[in-house]
Amino acid sequence: MTFNRFKNILRHSGAADPVPAGDGDAKLDVLLDLWRVPDCGELAARIYAAVTADERLRRQVFVFWRYSAVFSAVFMIGGFCFGLYSSHLDRLNTQSYFDTIFDIGY
Amino acid sequence: MTDEELMSAIAKSDETAFKELLNRYSKRVFAFAWRLCTDPQQAEDLTQDVFFKVWRSAAEWKPQAKLETWLYRVLYNRFIDTRWKVKGTTEELSDDIGSGDDTPEQALIKKSRERAVAAAVNALPDRQKEALILCYYQGLTAKEAAEVLSVTQGALESLLFRARQTLKEQLDV
Numbered sequence: 001m002t003f004n005r006f007k008n009i010l011r012h013s014g015a016a017d018p019v020p021a022g023d024g025d026a027k028l029d030v031l032l033d034l035w036r037v038p039d040c041g042e043l044a045a046r047i048y049a050a051v052t053a054d055e056r057l058r059r060q061v062f063v064f065w066r067y068s069a070v071f072s073a074v075f076m077i078g079g080f081c082f083g084l085y086s087s088h089l090d091r092l093n094t095q096s097y098f099d100t101i102f103d104i105g106y
Numbered sequence: 107m108t109d110e111e112l113m114s115a116i117a118k119s120d121e122t123a124f125k126e127l128l129n130r131y132s133k134r135v136f137a138f139a140w141r142l143c144t145d146p147q148q149a150e151d152l153t154q155d156v157f158f159k160v161w162r163s164a165a166e167w168k169p170q171a172k173l174e175t176w177l178y179r180v181l182y183n184r185f186i187d188t189r190w191k192v193k194g195t196t197e198e199l200s201d202d203i204g205s206g207d208d209t210p211e212q213a214l215i216k217k218s219r220e221r222a223v224a225a226a227v228n229a230l231p232d233r234q235k236e237a238l239i240l241c242y243y244q245g246l247t248a249k250e251a252a253e254v255l256s257v258t259q260g261a262l263e264s265l266l267f268r269a270r271q272t273l274k275e276q277l278d279v
Contacts, residue, residue, distance in 0.1 A: 027279045028270060032242055034216060035223045037137040038146055044128040046150075047157050052121060055161070 109173040116164040124161060132157070134244065135177055141239045142185050144228060152188070156181045175250045178240065182254055226276040234269035237262055 107115075107126060115123035135156055139149035159180050160167075167176055208216065227235055233255065240251035241262075252262040273279070 024274050024279045025270070028274055028277065031219065031223050031277055031279065032227075032273075034220045035141075035227060035243075036220065037140050040133060040136045040140075040146070040150065040153075043136055043150060043153065044125075044132040047132060047154050048121075048125050048128055050154060051124065051158060051161050054158070055119070055121075 110169045113164050113167050113169075113173065116161065124157075127160065128157060131174065131177055134174070135181060138178055138239065138244050139181055139185070141227075141243055142182075142236065144224070148188075152181055152184055155184050159184075171253075172250060175246065175253055178244065178246070179254045182236070222277065226273050229276065230269055230272055233257075234265050234272070237265040238269045238273075241266055 107123070112123045112127050112130075116127060132153060136149055136153045139152040139156075140146060143149055143152070156177055160177070167173065227238065230238065236255055237251060240246045240254055241248065244251075246254070248259050248262050248266075252259045255262065257265070
């Protein structure tokens with residue numbers, strides 16, 4: 001490497017300085033343009049996936065909430081019928097027991 | 107589709123319209139968020155919060171307000187709410203500086219300049235920094251930026267003027 005080439009590298013490889021000469025406002029605008037935002041990749045796709053997943057969950061919760069009253073009523077009626085049937089069987093058994101004990105003909 | 111048509115479709119839970127809105131505005135909203143907090147992760151979280159809000163409250167948007175301004179306002183309010191969490195994070199700068207034509211030396215120079223500019227902007231008082239970002243980087247008019255920051259147009263112009271003066275001193279321009 002020659003000295004001149006080394007000097008050239010030190011002086012930005014001979015490239016034009018990104019900050020032009022001129023009035024302060026123009027120079028400031030050029031400098032401000034250097035502050036760049038990093039690439040956010042597939043941010044839109046990620047947000048879309050998050051929002052749609054959340055929406056599906058919300059809909060499921062809503063459907064469950066909406067029909068939970070109906071489910072509760074069905075379970076309560078079912079439980080009541082089952083209890084009624086059980087007590088009916090108990091009563092029949094008890095009746096049968098006393099009928100047997102107090103059967104005079106026996 | 108216009109913004110109005112998109113928002114009315116989103117209000118009816120149209121996911122395709124929402125995707126279109128994301129493609130149209132997510133990068134700009136992310137850019138505003140990143141310049142406010144200079145932390146990519148926080149910026150992504152803020153951007154996501156904004157679009158969640160859009161999805162759930164699209165009906166609240168009034169066509170009198172420009173959609174982009176409304177998005178920035180939602181983001182700015184969210185940023186104010188979470189500012190205490192954001193303070194103290196380390197500043198990360200883009201590695202993607204310059205075009206592929208740049209030599210390593212040019213890239214290094216640009217990087218050091220970028221760092222200097224970022225440091226100078228971040229050292230500005232919060233309101234001046236926000237005004238500068240909205241008007242300079244996001245391209246809003248003074249009226250729209252004043253609406254986002256809830257200040258008068260005169261106050262915003264004053265903030266901008268002081269921000270530019272400070273930056274000129276800081277950057278030796």
